[in-house]
Amino acid sequence: MKELVELVAKAIVDHPDQVEVTEDDAGDHILLRLKVAEEDMGRIIGKQGRIANALRTLLRVAAARRGVRAVLEIG
Amino acid sequence: MNEGVEASGRTLEEAIEKALAQLGLDRDQVHIEVLSAGRPGLFGIGGEEARVRVTPLATITSSPFQEPAPQPVSQAPFAPAGADIEEEEEEEGRVVVKGTESPEVSRASEYLRDILACLGLAAEVSVRAPETPGDGLGRASAVLDIRGEDLGILIGRRGSTLAALQYLLNVMINRQFQSRVVVTVDVEGYKRRREEALKGLAQRLAQKVKQTGRPVTLEPMPAAERRIVHLALVNDPDVVTSSIGNGEDRKVMISPRRRSRGPGRRP
Numbered sequence: 001m002k003e004l005v006e007l008v009a010k011a012i013v014d015h016p017d018q019v020e021v022t023e024d025d026a027g028d029h030i031l032l033r034l035k036v037a038e039e040d041m042g043r044i045i046g047k048q049g050r051i052a053n054a055l056r057t058l059l060r061v062a063a064a065r066r067g068v069r070a071v072l073e074i075g
Numbered sequence: 076m077n078e079g080v081e082a083s084g085r086t087l088e089e090a091i092e093k094a095l096a097q098l099g100l101d102r103d104q105v106h107i108e109v110l111s112a113g114r115p116g117l118f119g120i121g122g123e124e125a126r127v128r129v130t131p132l133a134t135i136t137s138s139p140f141q142e143p144a145p146q147p148v149s150q151a152p153f154a155p156a157g158a159d160i161e162e163e164e165e166e167e168g169r170v171v172v173k174g175t176e177s178p179e180v181s182r183a184s185e186y187l188r189d190i191l192a193c194l195g196l197a198a199e200v201s202v203r204a205p206e207t208p209g210d211g212l213g214r215a216s217a218v219l220d221i222r223g224e225d226l227g228i229l230i231g232r233r234g235s236t237l238a239a240l241q242y243l244l245n246v247m248i249n250r251q252f253q254s255r256v257v258v259t260v261d262v263e264g265y266k267r268r269r270e271e272a273l274k275g276l277a278q279r280l281a282q283k284v285k286q287t288g289r290p291v292t293l294e295p296m297p298a299a300e301r302r303i304v305h306l307a308l309v310n311d312p313d314v315v316t317s318s319i320g321n322g323e324d325r326k327v328m329i330s331p332r333r334r335s336r337g338p339g340r341r342p
Contacts, residue, residue: 001193003193004190004193004194007186007189007190007193008190008243008247011186011247011248011250011251012246012247012250013250043250046246050242051242051243051246053239054239054240054242054243054246055239055243057231057235057236057239057240058190058194058236058239058240058243060236061194061196061228061229061236062193062194062195064228065194065195065196065228066195
């Protein structure tokens, strides 16, 4: 799941070298934290959160395949 | 002679209501031309008002404007054939159509294969040229067909997961190439089946409109699906299509096209 977030984020931002993703087991779900350069925040979130939401939708597929729930935090 | 009125409003509905009030007519007595679909602003600022021109149908039937062709016919195949179709294109901005061998398309299929691998799905991706309006013919540079086992999870409810996948993939390639190239993603022919279903629905509803003489409004649909409905009926001399509502609520309306009632009235 971490790989998915990394792949998409690195393609979208201006500073792929500053993309950082961590994946932690938070008990009832897996918590993914995505960090990007400050000026890339808007790019990764998109107008009205459209990019972040699309990424979360895909993440649901990846999580369902593993039988877990995933939460994506950006920032 | 009454030439119709222009009105604007926060939403298309509001603009139409205002114009109808000014004319003192009902919706089925007028032709509605969408001049601008408008855009909602962020926190009520920076948006664009919706604008319409509403013309009484009696004016249209006696005007030489629609003769001899009932609707301006576009030269390019599947290029925007009417104001409403052009307006659907607006939502995604002007796009550039490239070949299936272009670097953008190659990159898109690489990204798609990588995404599928990340998702843990064993699937094949094949690239082909768009063939139908549902494939995005005239807009999309390529169709990326995904085939494999148990891919229903990739389609999602009403194609919502597939829409998210296609959207992300397009954002990814356009950020890389600073271009406006669009690729269509399909899973196991889902979009092709949906296109056939929408075309059938459009024809059936157009028949109903012709029989009853009353407009019919379809369920809200994404832009690509509305475009299929518009294009399915663009050459039908008896009906016109338009889009009403905003954002997630936007839907196609099929209305009777009023023409001169008898041969003697043609100019």
